[in-house]
Amino acid sequence: MKRIIAFITVVVVSTAIMAWTTPDLLKNVRLGLDLKGGFEILYEASPIEGGAKVTRESLLKTAQSLEERANKLGTSEPEVTTEGTERIRLKLAGVTDEAEVRKQMKEPASLTFRSKDGTETDPNQYNKIEMIGTDFAENGAKLEFTQMNEPIVGIKVKSKDKFAEVTKRLLGKPLAIYMNETLISDPVVQAVLTDGTASISVGGDLDKAKELRDQINLGALPLKLTEKYSQSVGATLGKQSLKQTIEAGLIASVLIILFMVAMYRIPGLFAGFALIVHTWLLILVFVWADFTLTLPGVAAFILGIGMAVDANIITNERIREEIRSGKSIMSAVKAGGKHSFRTVMDSNITTIIVAAVMYMFGTGAVKGFALVLIVEIVLSIATNIYFSRFLQNLLIKAGKLSKPKYFGIKESEIREL
Numbered sequence: 478m479k480r481i482i483a484f485i486t487v488v489v490v491s492t493a494i495m496a497w498t499t500p501d502l503l504k505n506v507r508l509g510l511d512l513k514g515g516f517e518i519l520y521e522a523s524p525i526e527g528g529a530k531v532t533r534e535s536l537l538k539t540a541q542s543l544e545e546r547a548n549k550l551g552t553s554e555p556e557v558t559t560e561g562t563e564r565i566r567l568k569l570a571g572v573t574d575e576a577e578v579r580k581q582m583k584e585p586a587s588l589t590f591r592s593k594d595g596t597e598t599d600p601n602q603y604n605k606i607e608m609i610g611t612d613f614a615e616n617g618a619k620l621e622f623t624q625m626n627e628p629i630v631g632i633k634v635k636s637k638d639k640f641a642e643v644t645k646r647l648l649g650k651p652l653a654i655y656m657n658e659t660l661i662s663d664p665v666v667q668a669v670l671t672d673g674t675a676s677i678s679v680g681g682d683l684d685k686a687k688e689l690r691d692q693i694n695l696g697a698l699p700l701k702l703t704e705k706y707s708q709s710v711g712a713t714l715g716k717q718s719l720k721q722t723i724e725a726g727l728i729a730s731v732l733i734i735l736f737m738v739a740m741y742r743i744p745g746l747f748a749g750f751a752l753i754v755h756t757w758l759l760i761l762v763f764v765w766a767d768f769t770l771t772l773p774g775v776a777a778f779i780l781g782i783g784m785a786v787d788a789n790i791i792t793n794e795r796i797r798e799e800i801r802s803g804k805s806i807m808s809a810v811k812a813g814g815k816h817s818f819r820t821v822m823d824s825n826i827t828t829i830i831v832a833a834v835m836y837m838f839g840t841g842a843v844k845g846f847a848l849v850l851i852v853e854i855v856l857s858i859a860t861n862i863y864f865s866r867f868l869q870n871l872l873i874k875a876g877k878l879s880k881p882k883y884f885g886i887k888e889s890e891i892r893e894l
Contacts, residue, residue, distance in 0.1 A: 480871045480872070481872075483871055484871040484872060487868065487871075495753070495754070495757045498757075498761075499757060502757075502761060505764045506764060507769045507770065508770055509769045509771030509772070510570060510708075512722075512771065512772065513570060515568060516568075516569045516708075516709050517567065517569075517707060517708050517709075518579070519560075519564060519566050519704070519707070520564065520565045520566075520582075520702040520703065520705065521563055521702070521703045521705050522535075522539060522701070522702055524700060531563045531700060532616070536562070536565065536700070538691050538692065539702070540558070540559050541557075542656070542657070543557050543582055547569055547582070555567070555568065564705070587609075587657050588654070588693060589607075589610070589654075589655045590606070590609075590643075590652055590655075591655055592605045592653070593650075593651075603653040603655070603660070603663070607643050607647070607652065608634070610693075612635060612636065612640075613632060613633065614633040614635055617693075618633075618689070618691075618693035619632075620687060628679065628683045629676045629678055629679065629686065630686050631675070631676050631677075632674065632677065633673060634674075637671060637672060640670055640671075640673055641670060641671045644666050644668070648666050648668070649665065649667075650666060651663045651664065651666075654689070654692075654693070656692050661688075661689060662677065662679070662689055664677050722772070726779065729782075730752065730782070733782070733786055734749035737749055737786065740790075740885060741789075741793045741884060742882070742884055742885045743869075743884070744789075744793050744883075744884060745789075745793070747865045747868050748786070748861065751864050751868075752782065752860075752861065754864060755785055755857060755861060756782075758856050758859075758860065759778065759853065762852055768849075769845070773843070773845050773846040774848075774849040776846060777845075777847070777849035777853060778849055781849070781850060781854060781857060784828065784854065785853075788825070788861050789865065791821055792813060792814060794817075795812075795813035796809050796812075796884060797884055797885065799813045800886050800891065801886060801891055806873060806881070807873060810869065810870070818862070825854050825857065828850065829851055832848075832851045832854070833847070833851065
């Protein structure tokens, strides 16, 4: 009786939790551009100055600069990722003017040091450019600390004479630092600097010091962005793709569950319920981990469902063979589960290895496909192997699955020992 109560409790509580949380989870799933519409560009970065190299730091800062510009365009949740050593992928949802996006995005990050030229029209604006990013040595900005352990930014320029002339003329006056048209710092020149180096105080803020260092280094090696690939997906097309994908998934899932019940009877019901739990857990992981669902991800999701069903088929067929050989239901379930486990696990582990290699060396859609497939398989092992067997064993040990017909076996098929 205790096992029956445990079985009913697990099924009822699981069903209630899934029914209660699923609507909110579905609303919070982040969709990719191919499912909600938008614009995507793949850039290849290269140094403006010949002979220079693209560094990891400059690539990351350029990606950050792209994201800031995208935010200023008013697009929702721009997605900017680096790929390899010299590529940046930009994804924007809800874009209406693609030409403007291309124009704004491809401009290199512009670092300038400016002073006030004292004109009568606008005397308080930093409107005179004294130095530009390429005046600074590559990676010449360093994070340093004073004797009082206060973080500062040390910088190094290429021309000592030019820097000396600027600091002499602006002694006691501010020399503002701009990234594009955004003021990021306006330190006051405290001395004439003749050795080509200087220190910039940031008020003891370590994070601000790191950010300023990175921005100056980015400006010292501005990257030129060349468009290598782009695609545009209309919002209507994206919604249509999502609708058709959901419809296809629901139809396929219903057909799979009906097939499992028709072939394996009660174990087929367990497999169907485990498949529903598996799907709910996957949606939960997507929301909690803030993954983006794309069409390649949906393809991996469908493939994972197929593999989960395959694991149940292998196990149930093995159990049926044991029953046909004349063993008791309990013995057949134990033997069938034991003999099928290694086969199922070998298949899943092999797929995880392949997906991991795809994720490590792939880019864009390939990475997304691989990641979803790995999560799918892990959840499949938890639900379609352990969870479904747990439910099945509860009823068997309670004596409720004692007849071969519950497994789709006729008495005439059983051989005598």
